[in-house]
Amino acid sequence: MLRRLYDRVLALAGSPRAPWWLAAMAFAEASFFPIPPDALLIPMAIARPDRAWRFAALCTVGSVAGGALGYFIGYALFNEIAAPLLRAYGYTAALARFQAMYAQYGLWVILIKGLTPIPYKIVTIASGAARFDFPLFMVA
Template sequence: MLRRIYDWCLDAADKPYALWILAAVAFAESSFFPVPPDIMLAPMSLARPKRAWLFAAVCTVASVLGGILGYAIGALLYDSVGHWLITLYGLGDKVEAFRESYSHWGALIILVKGLTPIPYKLVTITSGFAGYNIWLFVLFSVITRGGRFFIAAVLLNRYGDWIRVRMEKHLGLAVAILVAVLVAGFVIAFKMI
């Protein structure tokens, strides 16, 4: 199954619908979806290293727009949808502590957590809930999400052939590492919040 998904992403890199799917995953991941766009960004960039910049730009724009939706969920719908999403991830009792930290460290929280495997939806929803300045939130989201996706684009563009050979040889290990990083992100989120 992993091989089929990986091969589909490689094959889809030139198809027009691939950018829309990549954008949808990046958008959803910033507000409610648990799977990061990296699962499509990496194979698509490996298939077409020269398009890695385009793929990173699509992820950045869609992720920031999804972040604005997450912000709106926190600001306007926290009592219903926002609280439900935070509770779904098991962080309902820790939101107040996270909200308090925004009064002192809001910019740093957005910048650091946007680069890490910590689920960004937690940052977007809590930013809205905490009433963090929307324009600063968008600016920091562009910086941090763009940084994350363009660092991947640089690496995949420059070392794509080398990475692709190793990824295809050890696909199971690569997926296991990705899952471990995601799980570590959730664990870190639980410990930090």
């Protein structure tokens, strides 16, 4: 099974549409998809070292755009889905504490996340759910 996936990724990395797939994977991974774009970025950069920085920039742009989508998923769906559940189970005070702490330390959470294996999508969705300042989120 892994061999088949490996072969598909290598074939995709050599495709003329690989840069578009890379941007799409980075976008999706930052908001909802579980597979990191590195699986495609690394073989593309090895195959075309002269374009490695271009591929990395494309991956970054896709990831930032996907992060914005993840933020809005947390922002829009939190009140519709998660907040009623938290209220039903009596966690209203805990939710208020979480949002207050995220307002105070959210920037550090976002910045330090890059040094940890915590999936980026968790931070993007949590930032939206906590109503963290969106322009500051995008800069971080």
